[in-house]
Amino acid sequence: MKTKPVLLFLVDALGIDFINHQNMPYLSDLAKNHALKPMTPVLGYSDVQRASLFTGRYPQDIGYWTDFRMIPNSSPLKPFSRLSFLDYIPSDFIRRVIKYFLAKTLSPIQARMTGYDELPLYNIPLRVIQHFQPSLKKSMFDKEPFQSIPTIFDLCRQHEQEFAVVRSDVFGLRHMFSKASSVAKLVSKEVLKVNPNVKLLYVYLHTIDMLGHRYGIRSNKFKDVLLDADQAIKTIVEAARERLGQSLEVAIVSDHGMNHTQEFIDYTYLLKQPGFGKDYIVALDSTMVRLWYFTESAKHRIHSLVEESQHGTFLTPKELSQLGVHFTNSDYYQEVYLLRPGLSIFPNYHSYLKPLAMHAYHPKFKDQTAVAFFIGPELERLTERAQKLNIIDIMPILKKVLGFNKSTYANHQQS
Numbered sequence: 051m052k053t054k055p056v057l058l059f060l061v062d063a064l065g066i067d068f069i070n071h072q073n074m075p076y077l078s079d080l081a082k083n084h085a086l087k088p089m090t091p092v093l094g095y096s097d098v099q100r101a102s103l104f105t106g107r108y109p110q111d112i113g114y115w116t117d118f119r120m121i122p123n124s125s126p127l128k129p130f131s132r133l134s135f136l137d138y139i140p141s142d143f144i145r146r147v148i149k150y151f152l153a154k155t156l157s158p159i160q161a162r163m164t165g166y167d168e169l170p171l172y173n174i175p176l177r178v179i180q181h182f183q184p185s186l187k188k189s190m191f192d193k194e195p196f197q198s199i200p201t202i203f204d205l206c207r208q209h210e211q212e213f214a215v216v217r218s219d220v221f222g223l224r225h226m227f228s229k230a231s232s233v234a235k236l237v238s239k240e241v242l243k244v245n246p247n248v249k250l251l252y253v254y255l256h257t258i259d260m261l262g263h264r265y266g267i268r269s270n271k272f273k274d275v276l277l278d279a280d281q282a283i284k285t286i287v288e289a290a291r292e293r294l295g296q297s298l299e300v301a302i303v304s305d306h307g308m309n310h311t312q313e314f315i316d317y318t319y320l321l322k323q324p325g326f327g328k329d330y331i332v333a334l335d336s337t338m339v340r341l342w343y344f345t346e347s348a349k350h351r352i353h354s355l356v357e358e359s360q361h362g363t364f365l366t367p368k369e370l371s372q373l374g375v376h377f378t379n380s381d382y383y384q385e386v387y388l389l390r391p392g393l394s395i396f397p398n399y400h401s402y403l404k405p406l407a408m409h410a411y412h413p414k415f416k417d418q419t420a421v422a423f424f425i426g427p428e429l430e431r432l433t434e435r436a437q438k439l440n441i442i443d444i445m446p447i448l449k450k451v452l453g454f455n456k457s458t459y460a461n462h463q464q465s
């Protein structure tokens with residue numbers, strides 16, 4: 051039997067709470083007529099949600115979690131540690147501006163020299179940058195980014211089926227903060243240009259995430275963001291149907307919801323304790339403090355200091371393992387301190403601007419819940435019984451619809 055083409059449409063930060071008739075009439079109607087499933091994300095940021103979505107595996111199985119890993123003194127970003135004096139500029143804002151400038155000028159050169167697709171600097175202190183490196187050398191759409199664990203795109207290659215990738219976040223800085231309706235035009239234009247024989251079309255829309263962080267999810271502006279994104283999704287799905295035919299099977303999924311930030315937590319004092327960069331290292335994500343210790347005394351001292359902040363909890367090995375983020379090495383952490391919802395770490399190593407809403411809290415919280423919509427007889431048949439999905443459930447469903455079930459990667463199948 052000839053398989054039908056599939057649209058996998060990832061809408062970043064489309065939380066289940068956002069879908070109602072007022073804010074998102076198109077999706078809300080789809081929810082009435084077709085299967086809308088709540089979906090649990092993995093613990094972490096958007097990159098790892100995508101990794102789990104594309105592979106159908108937990109982070110600990112693919113060896114990938116956060117976009118930066120810590121391996122002492124082996125970073126391709128090492129030359130930037132010579133600029134560590136910039137860390138001592140008193141204004142945090144000016145520091146971030148300078149780093150942004152470096153990331154746009156010197157980083158691309160260094161990336162080319164070291165064989166990386168890109169080398170973002172973010173807001174990592176330059177005095178420890180020699181220890182942090184991008185966790186992936188290439189894009190997740192390239193061949194075998196996770197070595198033996200195939201992505202859905204690897205399976206397309208293996209089965210000699212065409213796939214296409216169209217993303218809204220590649221149209222330059224001007225469009226990073228644009229409304230969905232303006233990027234939808236650009237995205238639809240690309241969609242209408244893909245090879246009409248593609249079996250899998252992946253589309254990514256970044257606007258809800260970007261503008262949710264920027265305006266916060268309780269602002270009136272955010273309602274417009276949702277309404278606008280809702281129409282953009284409709285436009286893009288219609289463009290995909292126009293290009294790939296009415297038999298297109300459509301999966302619209304998100305990677306997490308959003309939580310309103312009530313208070314910003316400043317942990318920069320952790321970067322000023324004696325021994326930082328030598329006896330211990332800290333990574334400040336927006337919702338997590340990741341720690342590595344090189345001496346027992348630093349471990350005792352810094353662990354207590356973090357614990358005293360009382361903003362969250364240290365995750366136990368059992369919890370980490372249940373969350374699918376317990377690794378055999380310490381590239382991602384030795385300890386993880388996870389914040390409570392409502393709290394957001396700023397300054398952190400990622401954000402250039404203060405995010406007024408955040409994600410990557412414990413996936414058990416309802417506002418972190420993502421969604422999956424399935425439109426099309428094959429997808430609906432396969433998912434009709436599922437009450438609730440996990441983000442790792444999507445890839446096996448896609449595999450079935452695409453007829454990739456007899457994969458030669460069978461030895462990696464999850465038991």
Ligand SMILES: [Zn+2]
Binds near residue numbers: 096
């Ligand atoms: Zn985000």
